[in-house]
Structures are given as structure tokens and as C-alpha cells.
Amino acid sequence: MKKIYLVIAGAFLILLIITSILLxxxxxxxxxxxxxxxxxxxxxxxESTKQVNLTPTxxxxxxxxxxxxxxxxTYEKNxxxxxxxxxxxxxxxxxxxxxxxxxxxKTDQAEKKFTEWINQNNYHELIDNPNLVLVVNQGKNPxxxxxxxxxxxxxxxxxxxxxxxxxxxxxxxxxTSIPDTNSSSTSTDSGEKVYYAQCGDQGNTPLPDGDTLxxxxxxxxxxxxISSSYMDKKYDPKTIVDLYDKNNYLLGGGGSxxxxxxxxxxxxxxxxTDYLVFSAEKSDTVVPQLRKYLSAxxxxxxxxxxxxxxxxxxxxxxxxxxxxxxxxYDPAYGRYQIPYNENTRYPYPLYRLxxxxxx
Numbered sequence: 481m482k483k484i485y486l487v488i489a490g491a492f493l494i495l496l497i498i499t500s501i502l503l504x505x506x507x508x509x510x511x512x513x514x515x516x517x518x519x520x521x522x523x524x525x526x527e528s529t530k531q532v533n534l535t536p537t538x539x540x541x542x543x544x545x546x547x548x549x550x551x552x553x554t555y556e557k558n559x560x561x562x563x564x565x566x567x568x569x570x571x572x573x574x575x576x577x578x579x580x581x582x583x584x585x586k587t588d589q590a591e592k593k594f595t596e597w598i599n600q601n602n603y604h605e606l607i608d609n610p611n612l613v614l615v616v617n618q619g620k621n622p623x624x625x626x627x628x629x630x631x632x633x634x635x636x637x638x639x640x641x642x643x644x645x646x647x648x649x650x651x652x653x654x655x656t657s658i659p660d661t662n663s664s665s666t667s668t669d670s671g672e673k674v675y676y677a678q679c680g681d682q683g684n685t686p687l688p689d690g691d692t693l694x695x696x697x698x699x700x701x702x703x704x705x706i707s708s709s710y711m712d713k714k715y716d717p718k719t720i721v722d723l724y725d726k727n728n729y730l731l732g733g734g735g736s737x738x739x740x741x742x743x744x745x746x747x748x749x750x751x752x753t754d755y756l757v758f759s760a761e762k763s764d765t766v767v768p769q770l771r772k773y774l775s776a777x778x779x780x781x782x783x784x785x786x787x788x789x790x791x792x793x794x795x796x797x798x799x800x801x802x803x804x805x806x807x808x809y810d811p812a813y814g815r816y817q818i819p820y821n822e823n824t825r826y827p828y829p830l831y832r833l834x835x836x837x838x839x
Contacts, residue, residue, distance in 0.1 A: 562603075569593040575614075581606060583615045591615065595816045599824045673798065674708035675818050676701050678811040682717045688725040689732025693717055698794040699736030700724055701811035702781060703744055705796050710839040711748055720744070735792060738783050738833055745781070745837055753778060753836035760785055760830040763823050767804045770834070774800060778836030782808065784822075784829030795822070797834065 562581060564573040570590040572583045583594050594615075598606050606613050677683075678701040683694035693701065700720040707715035724731040729740035738755075746752050753773065758766055770780060780797040795810040798819055807819040814820030822829055 565597070567593060567597075570597075572597075578614060580612055580614045583613060585615060585617055592816045672709070673809060674705055674713060675809050675814070676704050676708070676717050676811060677815045678717070679815075680717075685718045685721055687721060687731045687733075689730065689734075691733035693721060696733050696735050697721070697731075698811050699738070699741055700731060702794045702796050702809075703741050705809050705811070706745060706750070706779070706781065706837055707748055710750055710837075715748070736794075738781070738794070738835070741781055741794070742835055751836075751838050756780075756834045756836075758831040758833060760832055762827050762830065763806050764804055766831045766834075767800055767806065770797065770806075771800055773836045778838050780834040781837055782831065782834040784831045786825070786828050786830075792832070793829070795820075797822075 562572075562574055565571070567586075569587045570583055570585055570593055572581055572594070574580075575582045583590070585591065587593075678697045679694040683692065683697075685693040685697070687693065687696060697717065701717045704715055704717040704720040707720065721731065723744060724736070724740065727740070727744065729744070730737050731740075742752055742755075756766075756769060773780070782795055782797050784793060784795070785791055786793055793812060795808045795812075795814070797806055797808045799807040801807070804823070806822045808814065808822050809818065810820040810822065813822075813825070
């Protein structure tokens with residue numbers, strides 16, 4: 481009888497050992513797989529589930545991503561793999577002390593050229609992301625910097641409302657940094673349009689349902705650009721946010737509704753079309769339909785996705801050139817290129833909806 485108990489105990493012990501070995505191997509495989517994750521080409525922002533009447537919402541691209549803190553550890557592992565780069569305009573390197581990519585400006589073109597480098601190398605999550613990038617003047621030792629002070633310096637006087645004259649599908653020379661005063665000029669018949677960055681001087685404006693304009697205000701910022709350009713410069717982002725609040729429109733951390741933007745623009749006296757609904761389509765698919773409206777003087781309030789999991793974002797399409805490049809006043813990605821060539825992010829954005837608007 482004792483032998484039977486010994487056999488059973490021995491078998492149980494062997495089973496425990498085998499189970500322990502298998503669990504150990506599984507854990508090791510998972511760890512190795514995680515180490516080989518490539519540097520992401522877009523920020524996988526999870527969209528809010530707070531929606532009304534199942535209306536899609538738009539938040540933002542990479543600026544002020546709310547869940548960046550949860551993703552920071554993953555990004556830091558990959559950022560360390562970026563080798564130092566130096567051009568005639570800027571120098572960048574990873575600072576192990578700050579755990580950020582530090583960009584040292586060598587010329588006035590530095591920030592613009594750095595943005596071009598980001599697009600060329602598919603590091604789009606680095607655009608205007610103070611959690612991952614620090615821009616400094618030439619000659620500063622990045623490891624001696626105070627991150628909090630530099631963060632404040634980086635965003636003071638950046639992203640203000642400015643005017644840019646656009647015509648015939650051409651991209652004008654955009655400034656390397658946005659001027660530190662709001663645009664005081666009204667739109668004119670010559671085609672001048674007003675640009676606002678959602679993380680500009682009004683970026684800290686609180687939204688009615690929580691959060692800030694910088695984090696989730698691409699919708700009202702886009703409405704502000706259209707309204708300031710076509711109607712009156714008084715319709716800056718803060719004024720538009722107040723109108724959202726007054727009309728009890730959805731506007732918070734989950735973004736905003738395109739239907740509310742549509743109604744607000746109409747209430748201000750602008751003409752609008754019905755909705756053009758797309759199925760997360762690439763630019764070459766939507767261009768033919770948009771061209772027909774553009775030729776009749778319409779521009780487009782647009783909703784598109786900037787990553788596979790959604791990343792809903794609003795912007796204002798103002799032109800399409802002969803090669804099919806879509807140019808837009810983009811409150812997040814277009815800070816250093818006004819208007820911004822959305823096709824530089826191909827195959828994104830994936831277009832979901834648009835409606836025409838004009839004076």
C-alpha cells in the first residue's frame with residue numbers, strides 16, 4: 481500500500497516539475513517577443529467609447545495623447561534604438577538621463593526639417609510630443625536640462641493662430657515656428673486663411689465634458705479655422721469651445737461629433753453640404769469625389785483615422801493638387817506646414833467622413 485502512495489506522490493512531483501518548466505519557457509518566449517517589437521509608426525490611441533447616437537468622434541493625432549503615460553515605457557525601449565543624427569539644420573540624440581529624444585536646433589529651419597525627418601522615417605508619434613521629444617537651442621547639454629522648464633519654454637509662443645495665403649494647390653513656405661501673437665487679420669477675397677494649432681496659446685482651454693483643447697480639441701479648432709477664415713477672426717478656438725458648451729454639444733476627452741460641427745457652422749451663416757461618408761478609405765479613393773466639390777468652391781471639414789485602431793482626427797481640407805496630394809489646415813499635424821500635405825502620411829489618413837463648407 482505504501483508503494484502505491486509513493487508512486488502517486490512521485491508522479492505528482494514529476495507533473496509539477498514539467499508544468500513549472502513549461503511555464504518558464506512560455507514566459508521566456510513572451511519576453512523575447514516583446515523585445516522585438518518594432519518602433520511604432522503611429523500612436524495606437526484607443527478611442528473613447530463615449531458617443532451619442534453612435535456618432536463617430538474625433539480626438540487628435542499624436543499631440544497630447546492622454547494615454548501616453550501608459551505607453552511611455554514601451555516607447556522608451558524603442559527610442560533608445562534611434563542612432564544620433566546630425567544635419568545642417570539640427571542634431572538629435574537620445575538622452576538616457578531625460579529618457580527623451582533631444583533635438584538641438586542649429587538653424588531657424590530646424591523644427592521644420594525635424595518634422596520632415598520624422599515623416600521620412602515614419603516616426604510620426606514624435607511630432608509635437610513633449611513626453612518623447614525635447615527641442616533645445618544649439619549648444620545646450622541635454623543631460624543638464626530641467627525637463628519641466630524646457631517643456632514650458634517649448635510651448636510658450638508656439639502654435640498661435642496665423643494666416644497663410646494659399647492658392648492653386650501650392651504649399652507656401654510655412655514658418656519654422658508659429659508667431660507668438662494671434663492673427664489680427666480677417667480673411668479676404670484673395671484666399672487668405674487663418675490657422676490655429678490645438679496646442680497653441682489656447683491649448684489649455686478646458687472642454688465642457690472634461691480635458692483640454694490640446695488633448696481632444698481638434699474638432700472645435702477646425703471649426704475655429706473655418707469660421708475665422710470665412711466669417712470673422714473673433715471665432716478663435718476658445719470662442720468656439722464656448723459655443724459648443726452653450727449649445728450643449730459633446731466635447732471632452734472622447735472628442736466631439738461631426739454633426740455638432742456641421743450644425744454650428746451652419747448657425748454661423750456658412751453653407752454646408754450633406755455628409756460624404758467613406759469606409760476608412762485612402763486618399764486616392766476619395767480624391768475624385770472631393771475634386772468635384774472643390775472645383776465648385778467648397779472646402780471640407782473632415783474626419784479621418786491615423787492608425788489601425790482609430791485615432792480619429794478632424795482637419796480642414798482646402799486643396800488637392802494635380803498629383804492627388806490632399807492639402808489641409810491640420811490643427812495637430814500641420815503646425816509646421818500650412819497647409820499640410822496629408823498624403824505624406826500615406827497610407828494614412830484613412831478617410832471616414834467629410835462635408836463641404838463655404839461662405
